[in-house]
Amino acid sequence: MVDHLVGSDANLKRIQRIESAFGTSGIALVRKDRVLLGEGILTKICKKKPKARQFFLFSDILVYGNIVINNKKFNQQRIIPLEEIKLREIDDEGDIRNGWFICSQRKSFAVFASTPIEKQQWMDHINRAVTDHIREANVRVSATFAATMVPDSEAKLCMHCQKTQFTFVNRRHHCRKCGMVVCGNCSSQKAIIADQSDKPQRVCSSCAVTLKREGGGGLPREISANGSTANTPDSPVEEDSDDDTGYTGSGTARELDEKASFYERVPAAKRNSSEDEGQMI
Structure with a gap:
């Protein structure tokens, strides 16, 4: 797909920049066979409320994280192998527009782009990257996917018993x-x-x-009164832990630079000139 970028200095510098921006909160991203295909800001639907997240599409993984300083510093790094990903459309309805589900084995969630064109670009490039990665790496495709968490705002009552009303005491x-x-x-x-x-x-x-x-x-x-699981030595994760806590940036997805950037679509001459200027494409 992007063989001309594998091992190139330009690609290496881009990945090093992202790795550095995550600092100690992320893992090493540089690999000689890994290519950065695109990056941009999407609105991720979290349990509490929608939040702006920076996404990076690589030739073998999808990475996203919290925005601390726009385009300079991120934390809460999350990585999804491409072979685990399946996309599903979300139909436009009222103000809910330009969205789709990113489904994987361990986590599934909805994201939204600012325009229909940006949505289509993201979906096309993720699907293409997944197809190419599965073919070239000969990896096993996921057959099961995690459920998408219903946002808190969508439930005033317990969705199971349909009786309990959520309050400060009766938590979701x-x-x-x-x-x-x-x-x-x-x-x-x-x-x-x-x-x-x-x-x-x-x-x-x-x-x-x-x-x-x-x-x-x-x-x-x-579950015991203190939240632990009875008769097990394991320490389960916090039942309502949200991987999107700790957001310290400011502004919404529309206020930040939200244009997606897909490098394999840009002619070599334009890529080189943009690299020298340090700008997103």
Whole structure:
């Protein structure tokens, strides 16, 4: 797809810049066979509210993180192997426009671009990168995908019992199996969900029954009053932990420089001139 960029100084400098921008909060990104295909800001739908996130599309992985200083510093690095990714369209409805789901084994979520053209560019390039990576690396494609978490704002009542009203005392929880927003009574168990984590995750009553019937990944266990899982030495992740906490940047996706940039579409002469100026393409 972009053989002319593999091992090039220009590509190496771009990846080193991103690696440096994540600092100690990220892992090493430089690899001799890895190519940076594009980058840009998308609005990611998180459990609490939509947030601007910086995305980087590489030839083998998709990386995103929190914006600390626009185009200069990021944290909370997240990496998704391309072979695990499947995209799904989100139909435009009212103010909800230009969105799609990024689904993977461990995490699935919705993102939104600022324009239909930008959305189509992102989806086309991610799909093309996934296809090329699977063909060239001969890797196994994911058959299962994590549920998309329903945003807190979409649920005034528990989506399981349809009775409990959420308040400061009655907190919202998310079932890690189906993604529904549920109350504490309807999500009093944790279970290991295959392909997501080797630690027990909070699940709703219905999914606990399903997992028990399937017999996979460990039987559901009750959650004690302090939030831990009874009769297990494991320390489960915080049930409502959100990988998008700690955002210290300012501005929305529309206020920041949100243009996606896809390098393989840019003629070599233009790429070189832009590199010298240090500008995004």
